[in-house]
Amino acid sequence: MKNSQLSVIAINKLVAHPDNPNVMSGDKFRKLVRNIQRSGLYEPIVVRPHPASQGKSAAADKFQIINGHHRVEALEKLGLKEANCVIWNVDDQQTAILLTTLNRLGGTDCAAKKIELLRKLKEKFDSAELAKLLPNTAKQIEQLTNLKLNAVRCPLPVEQFAVPLVFFVTAEQNKTIAEALSKIPAQPDQTKTQQRAEAITEIASQFLRTQKCQTSG
Numbered sequence: 093m094k095n096s097q098l099s100v101i102a103i104n105k106l107v108a109h110p111d112n113p114n115v116m117s118g119d120k121f122r123k124l125v126r127n128i129q130r131s132g133l134y135e136p137i138v139v140r141p142h143p144a145s146q147g148k149s150a151a152a153d154k155f156q157i158i159n160g161h162h163r164v165e166a167l168e169k170l171g172l173k174e175a176n177c178v179i180w181n182v183d184d185q186q187t188a189i190l191l192t193t194l195n196r197l198g199g200t201d202c203a204a205k206k207i208e209l210l211r212k213l214k215e216k217f218d219s220a221e222l223a224k225l226l227p228n229t230a231k232q233i234e235q236l237t238n239l240k241l242n243a244v245r246c247p248l249p250v251e252q253f254a255v256p257l258v259f260f261v262t263a264e265q266n267k268t269i270a271e272a273l274s275k276i277p278a279q280p281d282q283t284k285t286q287q288r289a290e291a292i293t294e295i296a297s298q299f300l301r302t303q304k305c306q307t308s309g
Contacts, residue, residue: 101137109156121165138194140158207236273291
């Protein structure tokens with residue numbers, strides 16, 4: 093087999109890699125599904141011949157997903173039976189390296205160009221509709237498209253974007269956090285992700301106020 097080849101593969105032959113470290117929030121997954129449903133387009137899934145199926149008949153061959161686990165889930169949710177794939181003939185060591193890099197390596201947006209793209213999109217879609225398809229919230233899209241930037245300035249204004257926080261908690265810690273979050277009133281115009289962010293910020297602010305009082309006392 094060549095080192096790389098394009099192929100259409102039945103989704104039931106695609107097997108998730110057990111060591112895949114990439115996770116996606118429910119909100120982002122729903123946006124992924126909507127994007128594929130709306131356009132019918134998606135980046136091909138990167139797979140390799142499954143080590144456990146080598147030497148079997150062609151009909152029994154399985155393929156292990158290297159990059160595109162969530163795209164495969166989205167395609168299944170949309171009821172599709174096949175997926176466009178790129179087959180890479182790589183060993184276990186190369187696969188491990190790819191699993192840790194394919195979803196992590198990337199460039200940085202040029203703010204001026206991104207804003208220009210958002211403005212063009214807003215000529216046909218409102219911010220709420222765009223927020224269903226893009227990583228940004230409706231409020232962030234409004235803020236970005238209202239910015240006045242010199243066309244040659246490319247550093248991205250970090251304060252305009254949500255900063256991802258990734259951490260792991262025990263089941264007991266998660267239970268305590270969920271209980272605390274449920275007691276903070278949510279705004280009706282916020283997404284679930286925004287509500288949780290506001291709630292965690294309020295909990296952190298309350299903790300800091302308590303620490304300040306204890307220190308001053």
